[in-house]
Amino acid sequence: MKLFTQDLIAVAQSPLQHWLTTLPAQLERWQKEQQHGELPKWLRSVEQLPKLEAQQVSLDDTVTVHNNTVNEGEQNRIRGLMMQLVPWRKGPFNLHGVHIDTEWRSDFKWQRVLPHLSNTKGDSQPLKGQQVLDIGCGSGYHLWRMLEAGAEQVWGVDPGQLFMAQFMAVRSFMPPELQARSHLFPLGVEDLPELKAFDTVFSMGVLYHRRSPIDFLTQLRAQLKPGGQLVLETLVVEGDEHTVLVPGETYAKMRNVWFIPSSKALLHWLARCGFKTARVVDESLTTLEEQRATEWMQGQSLADFLDPADHSRTIEGYPAPRRAVIIAQA
Numbered sequence: 001m002k003l004f005t006q007d008l009i010a011v012a013q014s015p016l017q018h019w020l021t022t023l024p025a026q027l028e029r030w031q032k033e034q035q036h037g038e039l040p041k042w043l044r045s046v047e048q049l050p051k052l053e054a055q056q057v058s059l060d061d062t063v064t065v066h067n068n069t070v071n072e073g074e075q076n077r078i079r080g081l082m083m084q085l086v087p088w089r090k091g092p093f094n095l096h097g098v099h100i101d102t103e104w105r106s107d108f109k110w111q112r113v114l115p116h117l118s119n120t121k122g123d124s125q126p127l128k129g130q131q132v133l134d135i136g137c138g139s140g141y142h143l144w145r146m147l148e149a150g151a152e153q154v155w156g157v158d159p160g161q162l163f164m165a166q167f168m169a170v171r172s173f174m175p176p177e178l179q180a181r182s183h184l185f186p187l188g189v190e191d192l193p194e195l196k197a198f199d200t201v202f203s204m205g206v207l208y209h210r211r212s213p214i215d216f217l218t219q220l221r222a223q224l225k226p227g228g229q230l231v232l233e234t235l236v237v238e239g240d241e242h243t244v245l246v247p248g249e250t251y252a253k254m255r256n257v258w259f260i261p262s263s264k265a266l267l268h269w270l271a272r273c274g275f276k277t278a279r280v281v282d283e284s285l286t287t288l289e290e291q292r293a294t295e296w297m298q299g300q301s302l303a304d305f306l307d308p309a310d311h312s313r314t315i316e317g318y319p320a321p322r323r324a325v326i327i328a329q330a
């Protein structure tokens, strides 16, 4: 439990205190029964990272921490230990001069989302003072961007334990004030009780992994305060409100893809789940600049998932990945 002690104290001091009725027991069970065999190794890499004061911090497109006295030996050590945590999918980060060029330029997604947050268009801090939840947060890249956008506390949940180790590695470089405001628990959306406590809930890139999208949307709504804001990002296809693609065994070589609705169908589902004023704020095709193999993710990436002769199709012949951002009120 030591792993989460500070985070649980933060829960106790936040408007999310009622989470403590389930969370500590869940984390304890997780630690006894569900730990990944490699997790101790990953966490050892995190512990061995040099402790350098964060003199400059920028939670901008490349999330950056810097200390003017860092030397080459320390940089090599950071690079080597961060390489123990590959594949790095969501970023980019620059940690004391070590640039982690992740598979995804997650900043592209944030640029599609940020201008549309809350009703205060043009406000550089649209999440000011908010309690923000990011369901399926991966390495936590967007959690840092949410802090930049003014969030008081950011809470990520993601069952991926390598991603949790990556988050802990990045957080270890942050100044204490930011460490105390950023949290990630190794849970799935299905592990969350109905907290009804967050001002904004993000869930980006998760809906198509869920077998039951209506249950998923209901679970998202149950996390929001009345009137709270949902930011949903997911794969979509072109079509009317009755269009939904349920692919065969794989979609773009991913095995766990279930429902890819049209944006119109998704708006309909959201209305059926009790969301108000749902609107599509962006719809774009994923480009080869946004998702590609790098030194930090040397496996296959989007270029390998598309039909080599026709990039408007996946290798299976489905429409190529197109993603929508939808904002709705609980």
Ligand SMILES: Nc1ncnc2c1ncn2[C@@H]1O[C@H](C[S@+](CC[C@H]([NH3+])C(=O)[O-])CC(=O)[O-])[C@@H](O)[C@H]1O
Binding pocket: 090, 106, 109, 135, 136, 137, 138, 139, 157, 158, 159, 160, 163, 187, 188, 189, 190, 203, 204, 205, 206, 209
């Ligand atoms: N049951 C679950 N509950 C919560 N998360 C889950 C679950 N199952 C899988 N995940 C997590 O959802 C994330 C999806 S990735 C989007 C990352 C980021 N949001 C992004 O928008 O860049 C997109 C993709 O891999 O296709 C992964 O980190 C999973 O571990």
